[in-house]
Amino acid sequence: MADSSVIPLWHQKASQRAEGVILWDYHVICVQKKRNENSSSLVWDLDSSLPFPSPLGTYVADSIRPSIQIFSEFKRFFRVVHAPIFLRHFASDRRHMKDSAGNWIAEPPSHEAIVAEDGAVHNLNEYITVSPDDVVKNVEADTVNILFSEKLGVVIGEDDLLGFFSLIS
Structure with missing residues (x-):
């Protein structure tokens, strides 16, 4: 049974699973976009096991994993x-x-x-x-x-x- 008030994220320290997947009811991250710089945006996620901070593209690919088909209630x-x-x-x-x-x-x-x-x-x-x-x-x-x-x-x-x-x- 799915709970539509939760979403999956991977590489989370609170997880007890191998890939670090956990269902959060909400999750807060900081995305730093430096003005007038061509450098990538950085994600600051205090709960992530990924490098701190992580480039936004890396964080999206590894933690949010949009390439994985998930049930619509987890959108x-x-x-x-x-x-x-x-x-x-x-x-x-x-x-x-x-x-x-x-x-x-x-x-x-x-x-x-x-x-x-x-x-x-x-x-x-x-x-x-x-x-x-x-x-x-x-x-x-x-x-x-x-x-x-x-x-x-x-x-x-x-x-x-x-x-x-x-x-x-």
């Missing part, structure tokens, strides 16, 4: 948010790290919970809730403008991920 979508915008607007009081009785599922980080610039204390669900209707259908230069202006960025399908980052200058 991966990527919410891409510009870091300065994310840092101003994201908030998490860690409620997602507790069970239904209010007990910690895992030990929380030692740093303070993240509060948004506007005082919001929890909006994680706004960032991780993604549906096929949210996905940009035609990735083009105008899509990049949305990235630099919208709180929740843009949602890209896995087939357009590399092309999207190639549009960012």
Whole structure:
């Protein structure tokens, strides 16, 4: 039975399988695109067993593995948010790290919970809730403008991920 709220990624440290495959309910990575440089974008994934950082093309091929046919319910979508915008607007009081009785599922980080610039204390669900209707259908230069202006960025399908980052200058 598949759970449509999880997606597979490979080469993940939390996995107990040989190829490092694990099903995440959501996963956060940082893609660094250096301005005015022809160098490839770099992926910073704290949970990956791949080189740190990894070139975006390598990360996509080895961790996302779009070449592997997966069930449609596991289709991966990527919410891409510009870091300065994310840092101003994201908030998490860690409620997602507790069970239904209010007990910690895992030990929380030692740093303070993240509060948004506007005082919001929890909006994680706004960032991780993604549906096929949210996905940009035609990735083009105008899509990049949305990235630099919208709180929740843009949602890209896995087939357009590399092309999207190639549009960012």
